[in-house]
Every structure is written in C-alpha cells, then in structure tokens.
Amino acid sequence: MPTRPTPTLSALATPIAMALLAPAALAGLDPILRYTFDDMANPTANTGTLGAAYDASVGPGIVFVPFAGGFAIEKSAPLDSQVVPLGAEGVFDLADANFTVRATISTTYLDPDVTGGMFVVTKQLIGNDPGWYLMVQRNSGLARFGLADGTQSLALFSCTSVNDGLPHILTGVRDGDRVALLVDGVVESAGRVPSNFGSTSDNPDALAISGRALGNGTPTTGLNDEFVGLIDDVEIYDAAVAPTTPSNPADLAPPYGVYDFSDVLAFLNAFGAMQPDADIATPIGVYDFSDVLAFLTAFGAGCP
Numbered sequence: 001m002p003t004r005p006t007p008t009l010s011a012l013a014t015p016i017a018m019a020l021l022a023p024a025a026l027a028g029l030d031p032i033l034r035y036t037f038d039d040m041a042n043p044t045a046n047t048g049t050l051g052a053a054y055d056a057s058v059g060p061g062i063v064f065v066p067f068a069g070g071f072a073i074e075k076s077a078p079l080d081s082q083v084v085p086l087g088a089e090g091v092f093d094l095a096d097a098n099f100t101v102r103a104t105i106s107t108t109y110l111d112p113d114v115t116g117g118m119f120v121v122t123k124q125l126i127g128n129d130p131g132w133y134l135m136v137q138r139n140s141g142l143a144r145f146g147l148a149d150g151t152q153s154l155a156l157f158s159c160t161s162v163n164d165g166l167p168h169i170l171t172g173v174r175d176g177d178r179v180a181l182l183v184d185g186v187v188e189s190a191g192r193v194p195s196n197f198g199s200t201s202d203n204p205d206a207l208a209i210s211g212r213a214l215g216n217g218t219p220t221t222g223l224n225d226e227f228v229g230l231i232d233d234v235e236i237y238d239a240a241v242a243p244t245t246p247s248n249p250a251d252l253a254p255p256y257g258v259y260d261f262s263d264v265l266a267f268l269n270a271f272g273a274m275q276p277d278a279d280i281a282t283p284i285g286v287y288d289f290s291d292v293l294a295f296l297t298a299f300g301a302g303c304p
Contacts, residue, residue: 029237029239029241030048030049031048031049031235031236031237032048032049032050032091032236032237032238033046033048033050033054033092033234033235033236034046034047034048034233034234034235034236035047035056035209035233035234036070036071036232036233037064037070037071037072037073037232037233038070038071040064040071042055043058043064043071044056044057044058048235048236050091054091056209058073059082059211059219061075061076062074062075062076062082062210063076065230067106067167067230067232068104068167068232070232071232072104072106072230072231072232073209073210073230073231073232074229074230074231075210075226075227075228075229082208082209082210082211082212082213082219089123089203089204089205089206089207089215090201092123092207092236093123093130093131093200093201093203094123094132094236094238095123095131095132095147095174095200095201096199096200096201097174097238098174098175098176098238098239098240099132099173099174099236099237099238099239099240100171100172100173100174100235100236100237100239100240100241100242101121101132101134101145101171101172101173101235101236101237102169102170102171102172102233102234102235102236102237102242103120103121103134103169103170103209103231103232103233103234103235104167104168104169104170104231104232104233105120105136105162105167105168105170105227105229105230105231105232106165106166106167106168106229106230106232107136107141107162107163107165107227107228107229107230108163108164108165108229109136109138109141109163109228109229110138110139110140110141110163111138111139112139112140113139114138114139115137115138115139116137116138116225117133117135117136117137117138117144118135118136118137118138118225118226118227118228118229119133119134119135119208119210119211119212119225119226119227120134120135120136120170120209120210120227120231120234121133121134121207121208121209121234121236122134122135122207122208122211122212123203123205123207123208124148124203124205124212125203125205125212125214125220126212126220127148128148128149128150128151128152128153129148129150129203129205130148130149130150130198130199130200130201130202130203131147131148131200131203131205132145132146132147132148132172132200133145133146134170134172135227136162136163136170136227137157140161141161141162141163141164142157142158142159142160142161142162142257143157143158143160143162143168143170143181143183143188144156144157144158144181145170145172145179145180145181147174147179147193147197147200148200149197149198149199149200150198150199150202151198152194152197152198154179154191154193154194154197154254155254155255155256156172156179156180156181156189156190156191156254156255156256156257157181157188157189157255157256157257157258158170158181158183158188158189158257159188159189159247159257159302159303159304160183160188160303162183167232168183168184169182169183169184169185170182170183171183171185171242173240173241173242173243173244174193174240174244175240175244176240177192177193177195178190178191178192178193178244179191179192179193179244179256180242180243180244180245181256181257182242182243185242186247187243187244187245187246187247188247188257188303188304189247189251189256189257190244190245190246190247190251190256191246191251191252191253191254191256209231209234210226210227210231211225211226211227212225247303247304248298248301248302248303248304249277249280249294249295249298250263250267250295250298250299250301251263252266252267252270252277253265253266257303259299259302259303263299264299267295267299271287271291271292274287278291278295279291280294280295280298281293281294
C-alpha cells in the first residue's frame, strides 16, 4: 500500500507569503469573524462583519506572544483553554452551505501513541456530533478538516506534516458538494460530501479556538483537545474563498488524503457504472484500460 512521502519544510511559511495567500486578498471578501490577537488593548476583538457582538473572552492558560510581525496565542498551562465567541452560537453553523475556515498555526508537538487531534478551530463537541472542525493530528502532525452530521463524518487529511515549528496556513473549505483542505494555499486533499450527508447545524456548542467548548462557553475536560503551540489570524467566511480542485484523481473516497482500498473500490464502482470519476485518461468519454492504468499510476504516487 502506498506510503506518504517524507514531509519537506514549506517554502511558503513566511509573513510575506502568508499575506499573499490570505483568502480575503484572493476573493475580495471580508470574513464574518477574524481574530488577529494583535490589539493588546482588546486582543480578541472581532474585526469581521459580525461586529462587536462576537468579541471573545480568553480562557485561562492562554498568553500572547510575538509572532509574524504581531501576536499569536499560546497555551501556557495544561488546560482546555480557548477563545469562545459570545452571542448566538448558531451563526457559526455554516457547514451546510459554502464556508471557509482558516488559521495560521505553528507547532512542534508529536506523540505517536496518541491518535486524537489538537483542535485549532471547532464548532463540534465530540464524535459524530453535528458540526465542523480544523485540527492537527497528535500522532502524525498532519492537518485535518472535517464535517459531521450526527451519524456520519467526513474527514480530509493533509499530505504534509505541519509540526515542523514553521508558520503554516490551514484552510478548510466547502463549495457546494466539494470540500478541500489546504496547507499554505496548496490543496492537499479534496473530495465530495456524500449525497446522503445530513445537516451539520444541529449543534448547541460554542465556537472554540484551541480546544472545544460547551454551549454555555465552558471548556470540555481532558488534554486530548487542546492545541499545543501558536495560533494566529483565525478567520471564518460564509463563502468558499479557496479552491476545491482534487489534488489526485485517485483520491476518490473518504478519508480524503489517505490512499487505501476504499479508493480502489470507489474507482471500480465508478468505472463499472461509467461515471466521470473513473474517466481520468484520454480519450475522454471512453472507459477502457487507459483509465485503469491512469488510476493505478495516480494511486501508486499517493500524496502529490
């Protein structure tokens, strides 16, 4: 079974590159919520279009440290501390429609024995509870973006580990039935929301940064949720402001970004039904061995 390539340091992890990759600059749209953590008089002021009603409170264990020409938040204690926006939590139940969540992070944390994730931004409590999240896997350093509807979940993994201590921009986006996870502006995995996927919005939990929170704004307990490292420039858009182009035509089944038998089975089903997902080689419109060979080649290559 194909394995992931050895991660390389990102050439994009500089303040200049981060500014060039900002979704607002690319799409000409304003986020509905944005925390830069740079205004020390009011470090969690929301500069997005939702206004001051969604300013936030900073939980215990968070400190502000210099980062990328401004400030970022850092965990200073082993607590599920987070920044929790106030107001009607339903405003952030966005994942049924086009939306984008973006954050800049820096971490060196890795624990191969712990399979859970460090939550960067989340609007979900536990398991398959309806909602969405952006996280970093503790056991691999891979970024992860996911949606859940209460009974099933959809996960996308990055091909690149982001626990090298450099700044990385993580972006999760939904555009219609397409979803994608980007690292530093590059699509690392992309896929489709299943046709039977239910609503993600039946969620009473507060939006949390660096952890998870209950609907009343209190944190969940346990060290498995908290993000170990720096978080900066958290943005949420009620529009798709990043591309969702598939990065590999063989990545046909969730979890996206992982190349396994589920992708082989999805290709065989699509090929047998003459569906577009299996028509990946010329001549287009003809389903023959050239498509099979193209799939096997892409599958063997794994992560781009």
